[in-house]
Amino acid sequence: MSFEDATKSNRRQFIQMAGVGIAASSAIALSGTQASASVPKPELTTGSFVGKRLLPDLVVADPTAIPGPISYDSPRSHDIHLVAKSVVSEILPGVTHTFMTFNGQVPAPMIRARQGDTLNITVTNSPENETSHSIDLHAVRGTGGGAGYSEVAPGKSKTFTFKADYPGAFIYHCGVSNMDEHISRGMFGMIVIEPLEGLPAVDREFYIGQHELYTKESFGQPGEANFDGRSMVKEDPTYVLFSGAVAPFVASRFGTMKAEVGETVRVFLVSGGPNLMSSFHPVGNVWSRAWPQGGLANEPLKYIQTWPVTPGSTFVGDMDLPVPGLITLVDHALSRVTNKGNAAQIEVIGDDNPEFLDAKG
Ligand SMILES: [Cu+2]
Structure with missing residues (x-):
């Protein structure tokens, strides 16, 4: 198999894996074993600093291994x-x-x-x-x-x-x-x-980072992908990743992030870049509350679909989850999703809610 074929093959594999024909994301339906698993709430630890890798030999950070909301009211x-x-x-x-x-x-x-x-x-x-x-x-x-x-x-x-x-x-x-x-x-x-008054309470919090990787080898070419300074200067990355891997949080890779119908979840996105802006969008939902630029001192914006998250900044957004299904977090510059590896999913588990969505078939 030529490098070219290997690349194409890997790209197809990725698109299937992530289910990121987006419309096709429902193809990774809730029929899998993960759908029936109980969903333990993340342990919310107070304190200053928690971090954990998903697997010891993987850089991908566990999106739930973060310090919990602040619960004290005097300086520490x-x-x-x-x-x-x-x-x-x-x-x-x-x-x-x-x-x-x-x-x-x-x-x-x-x-x-x-x-x-x-x-x-x-x-x-x-x-x-x-x-x-x-x-x-x-x-x-x-x-x-x-x-x-x-x-x-x-x-x-x-x-x-x-x-x-x-x-x-x-x-x-x-x-x-x-x-x-x-x-x-x-x-x-x-x-x-x-802020001194804290943040609105939510049921779960997730933490991911977007960054792009510039390599001498083409997308999916097997082996070590070596850093390429020339394509970085041209701002033409090979991969646009969440948390150091292609589509890390999908069922066929390291598992989806999970929540239950009726909960509210918060996503913390840090946009490392170094050069690309993320047009951050939750496919199948909307940001009920959004703090652009991580501006937590400000009133949140309401019902925001896609927000530009510039390199060197953050975004904090809350979603309500009235219906079960998959929410695919993407950079809505969609060629980065279909060709460069950008996707992460939240799996919402629970009973159908026809008051909000009635799929009649
Ligand atoms: Cu350094």
């Missing part, structure tokens, strides 16, 4: 430790990439605190790395958002402290001179500074 101090390390991880079956990460996961762990809290940020650069890394948090006022104080050589650590005096959901990312490559390869995450 948090110690955050981020370790820069490289991880070889599967983009899709048979294709790997050497990702650059914070704590081995993409997106990097969500940091969650409250307006007025103090955060002690330590960045450690693993000794086996070959380049420096740093952290630029958009929740920080100061040189490089902290990058000026945190650039570390392999084997070293640096710490700085800041007060989170304004609320919002912000990106953080590596801030070294070739940060565009480092972000493309996985070095970005979200820091949520909750």
